[in-house]
Amino acid sequence: MSAVPSLAVSQRPARHDSDGLLEPGLRTALLRRLHTDHTTSSRDYLAAARRLLEELVADRRIVAGLELQRREGGYARNLLAGDERVGIWAMVWAPGAVTCIHDHHCSCCFGVVGGTVDEIWYRAVSETHAVAEAEHARGPGYVACMLPSGPNLHRMENRSAGDAISIHIYGYDHNRQGSSVHREYLALEN
Numbered sequence: 001m002s003a004v005p006s007l008a009v010s011q012r013p014a015r016h017d018s019d020g021l022l023e024p025g026l027r028t029a030l031l032r033r034l035h036t037d038h039t040t041s042s043r044d045y046l047a048a049a050r051r052l053l054e055e056l057v058a059d060r061r062i063v064a065g066l067e068l069q070r071r072e073g074g075y076a077r078n079l080l081a082g083d084e085r086v087g088i089w090a091m092v093w094a095p096g097a098v099t100c101i102h103d104h105h106c107s108c109c110f111g112v113v114g115g116t117v118d119e120i121w122y123r124a125v126s127e128t129h130a131v132a133e134a135e136h137a138r139g140p141g142y143v144a145c146m147l148p149s150g151p152n153l154h155r156m157e158n159r160s161a162g163d164a165i166s167i168h169i170y171g172y173d174h175n176r177q178g179s180s181v182h183r184e185y186l187a188l189e190n
């Protein structure tokens with residue numbers, strides 16, 4: 001397995017490029033790691049995405065040199081590298097940031113670089129409502145991968161006093177679709 005190339009030296013101040021904030025050579029190298037013989041809904045792809053993500057979250061330098069967007073009280077998405085098949089995103093979670101309850105139309109891998117993000121898992125009881133089933137605090141180094149076939153119904157939240165940063169790898173074309181979310185749900189008290 002090849003290592004993540006030149007993470008320590010290849011960063012530049014943020015450019016707002018439609019294909020990602022990382023410099024082109026690094027973008028190409030990272031995306032190549034995700035190009036398997038199978039679709040981005042395959043276990044083969046998912047294993048490759050997990051390996052890459054484990055390396056990316058283990059080294060904070062991948063995001064330390066970038067001027068990531070941050071949104072007070074919410075979360076901000078920063079595309080690091082993307083093509084027609086996959087996108088690698090850095091997410092900055094300010095204190096109080098919370099997503100809707102959602103599932104995904106594509107494969108979804110995420111890992112925590114710094115800080116803590118809470119992940120609340122839900123079970124759908126209809127096409128519109130879901131009940132909470134479990135909560136987990138995800139800290140630095142944590143990595144998870146999900147297929148669109150599920151289970152992948154969750155909500156993310158930063159309940160801590162400081163920012164958190166996570167990296168996400170999604171199997172969709174960022175130029176064609178606005179996000180990885182398939183459907184949003186409302187919480188049903190259990």
Ligand SMILES: [Fe+2]
Pocket residue numbers: 102103104108154
């Ligand atoms: Fe999600």
